[in-house]
Amino acid sequence: MLPLSVLQKAAGEITSFGGAGQSVMEISHRGGDFKPIIEGAESLLRELLNIPPNYHVLFLQGGGMTQFAAVPVNIAGVEAAKEKRNCTYIDTGVWAAKAASEAGKYVNVKIPASSKDKNYTCIPDAPAPSADDAYYYICLNNTIVGTKWHKLPETGSVPLVTDASSCILSEPLDVTRFGLIFAGAQKNLGPAGCTIVIVRDDIAHNAPSWTPAMLNYDIHIKEKSLFNTPPCWCIYIIGLVLQWIKETGGLAAMQKHNSEKAALLYDCLDNSKLFKSPVEKSSRSLMNVPFVFNIEDAEKKALLEKRFLHEAALAGMVNLAGHRLVGGLRASIYNAMPVEGVRALISFINQFEKSA
Ligand SMILES: *Cc1c(COP(=O)(O)O)cnc(C)c1O
Secondary structure, rough: OOOOOHHHHHHHHHOOOOOOOOOOOOOOOOOOOOHHHHHHHHHHHHHHHHOOOEEEEEEEHHHHHHHHHHHHHHOOOOOEEEEEEEEEEEEEEEHHHHHHHOOOOOOEEEEEEEHHHHHOOOOOOOOOOOOOOOOOOEEEOOOOOOOEOOOOOOOOOOEEEEOOOOOOOOOOOOOOHOOOOEEOOOOOOOOOOOEEEEEEEHHHOOOOOOOOOOOHHHHHHHHOOOOOOOOOHHHHHHHHHHHHHHHHHHHHHHHHHHHHHHHHHHHHHOOOOOOOOOOOHEOOOOOOEEEEEEOHHHHHHHHHHHHHHHHHHHHHOOOOOOOOOOEEEEOOOOOOOOHHHHHHHHHHHHHHHHOO
């Protein structure tokens, strides 16, 4: 969900932005009205995340998944495919595995650790990188299985790369620990259609000559994300969301707010006999909380899930089905979800347990 105040502000400006006499959906991305929108969003992002000057901020299209290819090509691509470079990926679930599989087209992917044998219910121990790794890749928050890296791997001089699509701006993050961070907007930043890339200058300009222009960080850096038409409306909403985060107290306030929500919900699940969180306590996500019925009988479980989703929807609570690949239930409690929303879910869970 997005903050209601952001939606209301956008609604108020939908036919005429500022003094433009046009909607943000109508203005030219090269015109004077759009410049402060994209520059304002970048400077707010830099302020909130404390992004040092030797990092570039890009507003790109193609979703998080386009970065699954852009990252290996830009950072470790080589002119001749037969000399592929080594890169390390840690397998913590669907999104990490998809990124590794896409990267395999361009680099030699090594996967020294995986939690697949534990159904991805924890973050595995992260081995040290090899000296010849071009980068070391982790998915910071695993949206589908509900795990997150609470402690970052030590990668020395090997750049740490992360997909932060489902946790960006949910709490403070030390950008200097990373060579590159990317995040699709649609989970915690704004509408679908924009992906933010934060990349350190020393690794940002190495794309080989065969790189498609639209994937080439060097080009997007030189063109200040205006190489082609950017997702103007989406960047505008991201700017409003960033302003909302700043006014709410920044990332420290977000962390407090999100930790409180997550603690309430995990506590409810840990105290329930009917429901449980499948995720190990030390790996639990603040943003995505999967939960399941604590019963063996698969048929009964499926019926209960169906009833739960139906009755929850009647009570005004939607989007509680687990990801289609894993089933079960899941509450995604991104930044804009108020604590009252989590309390309402908890009281629904408790009531359901009594009546089941
Ligand atoms: C949702 C998600 C993606 C997919 O991004 P698209 O924008 O749909 O390409 C990638 N990584 C993570 C961690 C996600 O949660």
